[in-house]
Amino acid sequence: MSVAASNLWLGRAISAVVGLAALYVVMGVYSSGNTLLAVVLLAVSALALWAYTSPRTGALRYLLPGIATAMVFVIFPMLYTFGLGFTNYSARNLLSFEQVTQQLREESLRQPDSERAFTLHAQGTQWRVQLAATATQPALATAAISLANAEPQTATLQAVEDVAALGEAAPLRAAVDHLPALRALRLQSPEGAVLTLASLREFAQALPLYEARPDGGLQDRIAGTVYQPDAVEGFYTSQAGEQLQPGYRVNVGWRHYARIFSDGRFSEPFASVFVWTVVFSALTVVFTTALGLLLAVLLNWEALEGRPAYRLVLFLPYAVPGFISILVFKGLFNQNLGEINLILSGLFGIKPAWFSDPFLAKTMLLIVNTWLGFPYMMVLCSGLTKSIPADLYEASAVAGAGPWVNFSRITLPLILKPMTPLLISAFAFNFNNFVLISLLTGGLPDQLGTSLPAGTTDILVSYTWRIAFQDSGQQFGLASAISTVIFLIVAAITLVQMRFTRVNDEPRT
Amino acid sequence: MPIVQSSHQRWRKLAAHAFLLVLCAAVLFPFLVVISVSLRPGNFASGSLIPAAISLEHWRYVLGFEYLGPNGEMIKPDLPVLRWLWNSIKVATVSGLVTLLLSTTAAYALARLRFRGRRQLLTGLMLMQMFPAVLALVAIYAIFDRLGSAFPAIGLNTHASLVLAYSGGIAMHVWTLKGYYDTLPVEVEEAARVDGATPWQTFYRVLLPMALPILAVVFLLAFIGAIIEYPVASVLLTQQDQLTLAVGAKLFVHEHNFHWGDFAAAAILSGLPITAVFLLAQRWLIAGLAAGGVKG
Numbered sequence: 001m002s003v004a005a006s007n008l009w010l011g012r013a014i015s016a017v018v019g020l021a022a023l024y025v026v027m028g029v030y031s032s033g034n035t036l037l038a039v040v041l042l043a044v045s046a047l048a049l050w051a052y053t054s055p056r057t058g059a060l061r062y063l064l065p066g067i068a069t070a071m072v073f074v075i076f077p078m079l080y081t082f083g084l085g086f087t088n089y090s091a092r093n094l095l096s097f098e099q100v101t102q103q104l105r106e107e108s109l110r111q112p113d114s115e116r117a118f119t120l121h122a123q124g125t126q127w128r129v130q131l132a133a134t135a136t137q138p139a140l141a142t143a144a145i146s147l148a149n150a151e152p153q154t155a156t157l158q159a160v161e162d163v164a165a166l167g168e169a170a171p172l173r174a175a176v177d178h179l180p181a182l183r184a185l186r187l188q189s190p191e192g193a194v195l196t197l198a199s200l201r202e203f204a205q206a207l208p209l210y211e212a213r214p215d216g217g218l219q220d221r222i223a224g225t226v227y228q229p230d231a232v233e234g235f236y237t238s239q240a241g242e243q244l245q246p247g248y249r250v251n252v253g254w255r256h257y258a259r260i261f262s263d264g265r266f267s268e269p270f271a272s273v274f275v276w277t278v279v280f281s282a283l284t285v286v287f288t289t290a291l292g293l294l295l296a297v298l299l300n301w302e303a304l305e306g307r308p309a310y311r312l313v314l315f316l317p318y319a320v321p322g323f324i325s326i327l328v329f330k331g332l333f334n335q336n337l338g339e340i341n342l343i344l345s346g347l348f349g350i351k352p353a354w355f356s357d358p359f360l361a362k363t364m365l366l367i368v369n370t371w372l373g374f375p376y377m378m379v380l381c382s383g384l385t386k387s388i389p390a391d392l393y394e395a396s397a398v399a400g401a402g403p404w405v406n407f408s409r410i411t412l413p414l415i416l417k418p419m420t421p422l423l424i425s426a427f428a429f430n431f432n433n434f435v436l437i438s439l440l441t442g443g444l445p446d447q448l449g450t451s452l453p454a455g456t457t458d459i460l461v462s463y464t465w466r467i468a469f470q471d472s473g474q475q476f477g478l479a480s481a482i483s484t485v486i487f488l489i490v491a492a493i494t495l496v497q498m499r500f501t502r503v504n505d506e507p508r509t
Numbered sequence: 510m511p512i513v514q515s516s517h518q519r520w521r522k523l524a525a526h527a528f529l530l531v532l533c534a535a536v537l538f539p540f541l542v543v544i545s546v547s548l549r550p551g552n553f554a555s556g557s558l559i560p561a562a563i564s565l566e567h568w569r570y571v572l573g574f575e576y577l578g579p580n581g582e583m584i585k586p587d588l589p590v591l592r593w594l595w596n597s598i599k600v601a602t603v604s605g606l607v608t609l610l611l612s613t614t615a616a617y618a619l620a621r622l623r624f625r626g627r628r629q630l631l632t633g634l635m636l637m638q639m640f641p642a643v644l645a646l647v648a649i650y651a652i653f654d655r656l657g658s659a660f661p662a663i664g665l666n667t668h669a670s671l672v673l674a675y676s677g678g679i680a681m682h683v684w685t686l687k688g689y690y691d692t693l694p695v696e697v698e699e700a701a702r703v704d705g706a707t708p709w710q711t712f713y714r715v716l717l718p719m720a721l722p723i724l725a726v727v728f729l730l731a732f733i734g735a736i737i738e739y740p741v742a743s744v745l746l747t748q749q750d751q752l753t754l755a756v757g758a759k760l761f762v763h764e765h766n767f768h769w770g771d772f773a774a775a776a777i778l779s780g781l782p783i784t785a786v787f788l789l790a791q792r793w794l795i796a797g798l799a800a801g802g803v804k805g
């Protein structure tokens with residue numbers, strides 16, 4: 001066999017192994033309930049197999065690893081978010097209908113008067129479980145079984161002819177020692193009844209609490225109440241409106257969106273969070289740009305001494321990891337122990353409540369964000385001002401213009417146009433500046449009288465995070481709906497930005 | 510720039526210096542306070558910027574040694590700072606390598622090969638950067654929660670899940686790499702092609718060695734990005750010994766549990782190396798961020 005042919009066979013073998021491994025992963029993902037992700041992975045693996053075996057795929061071979069990852073971990077979560085926005089996925093409705101039905105059907109009830117005292121009898125390292133004879137039933141015992149671990153196991157009971165042959169019953173202590181294993185043990189009587197541990201001394205027959213009805217409902221054995229699955233709310237519900245916990249995931253259509261936009265108790269705090277998000281991002285951009293531009297102009301002034309040193313120091317806030325500097329400020333602004341209030345009380349005798357007063361909290365966020373953001377703007381503006389032709393300034397000097405005229409008539413108009421897309425990106429970045437809000441104020445102080453906790457300093461993303469992961473019952477569905485709204489807003493911002501970028505690009509091409 | 514001599518020049522310079530000095534003070538103030546606090550005894554003590562007494566208790570704390578508590582007994586540190594730092598470095602290193610692996614070839618195709626949909630793909634990658642992962646947190650959480658039930662090794666509370674989630678953020682790095690490949694002379698590769706090299710050999714043997722500096726930069730950028738990432742890590746990791754530094758650090762400055770001194774020492778310990786790396790890589794980071802315009 002030639003080398004080329006053996007390489008071909010080797011290639012096919014590898015493809016087959018990789019294909020099987022991919023299939024295994026896809027099946028695993030599918031069985032975990034992620035049908036959509038499984039489909040995406042299957043498509044990607046099929047594409048990959050084709051790309052790396054067919055001789056006709058050129059660029060795809062190089063693109064696939066990166067593009068596929070971006071698909072699976074960026075595009076797919078986005079689409080998944082849109083999808084979740086139409087479900088009632090939350091802490092109360094966490095599982096699928098099938099899982100909830102099974103869970104409810106496994107709920108059991110002890111059969112009255114079925115308790116039977118038991119004893120344990122050692123057989124080497126194993127044990128036999130004996131149920132003592134009652135007035136109507138003979139003594140029953142299992143074969144020797146291991147009680148070493150708490151894995152669920154089922155043992156068959158058989159009638160015992162000679163109770164004495166089992167040997168001495170172990171003291172109660174043995175039952176205590178093997179409690180986990182006994183809890184997991186199911187005993188099957190000769191009549192087919194199943195007994196489980198009822199107390200330290202007794203096993204008892206268990207019955208399912210709910211009986212499945214042919215119409216898909218569940219009937220409570222004791223009260224007789226019938227619960228029918230409610231596909232709108234995602235609960236088994238009785239006629240009286242009682243819901244069985246837990247609920248299951250169902251499609252709720254546009255309900256979350258209706259709530260966001262038309263339920264007054266929800267849409268009012270939502271609107272105020274939205275307004276603060278816009279104000280926060282816009283003011284941040286204004287402050288950081290103003291300060292950055294001023295510094296860029298100052299530091300381009302060649303007559304000024306020590307410019308490299310200033311530049312290095314002023315760049316520092318951008319170089320230090322954000323999560324560290326934000327937490328440092330959280331300490332500095334602390335009302336009673338923070339250094340900022342120590343200075344303020346020393347100078348003016350005041351101790352502002354930075355974290356509990358809404359206005360002061362917002363002011364603090366803007367101060368900190370300006371501190372964090374101005375170096376970036378300084379570097380950007382510095383690059384842009386350097387690209388302005390020097391002869392413009394020479395001409396203005398000849399005309400006797402001062403620095404203000406230079407700035408307002410030459411510098412500003414010339415850098416404003418190339419700056420616009422960058423300013424829009426900065427706006428979009430701060431629109432989603434979750435890290436700052438989450439680490440500094442956590443959205444607090446809260447607004448009063450809202451149906452879900454909403455903070456006065458919350459921006460949309462931190463508000464969403466609180467709905468999904470904090471104190472509001474993990475309402476993933478609602479949070480996803482809000483995320484979808486944010487996606488649309490960011491998409492709109494991006495469209496505007498692309499328009500400005502294109503306007504800038506056109507003269508060049 | 511022309512020398513505009515005016516009688517105001519001196520005063521202007523003085524005003525500029527005064528303004529810049531005040532600003533520098535505002536920038537340096539937090540850093541100085543943190544250094545001072547990390548050396549002051551006690552977690553609540555407040556005092557002058559230059560500590561009256563130097564105590565190393567906070568440094569012992571973050572380095573995991575027992576330290577002398579206020580009641581005179583030795584206390585074992587309750588927050589594993591070094592463990593978090595190690596977790597961060599581990600996740601960031603692996604995620605940097607994965608990013609390199611995924612983005613170098615994609616950038617090669619976009620820079621050198623001609624195929625249908627190339628421009629659209631470039632624009633698409635650009636757009637992807639506008640939508641940060643923080644918008645899809647719920648989905649990311651739900652996906653890894655369910656994946657974990659099939660493959661516990663990549664479920665919630667694993668570093669593998671974090672690396673996977675970060676690997677999606679390669680769009681910016683593909684752009685950085687593509688921009689650099691574009692500056693490399695294509696003639697060398699053409700010569701290799703003439704000598705009979707396959708596209709893969711041209712890429713692997715010719716282009717990659719020339720691109721080593723940018724590979725190092727992209728690795729550093731991905732590394733820093735993973736170290737300072739907070740939102741995704743805060744959702745995926747909850748067990749205390751699994752946390753990365755960015756998630757763990759906030760446990761120090763909790764409302765009712767204000768470990769100011771311990772936090773200060775931890776901040777210096779972890780912030781200093783990251784800042785140093787950042788200052789090294791910042792030139793390219795700024796360049797990458799400033800490449801806002803879509804260029805074909």
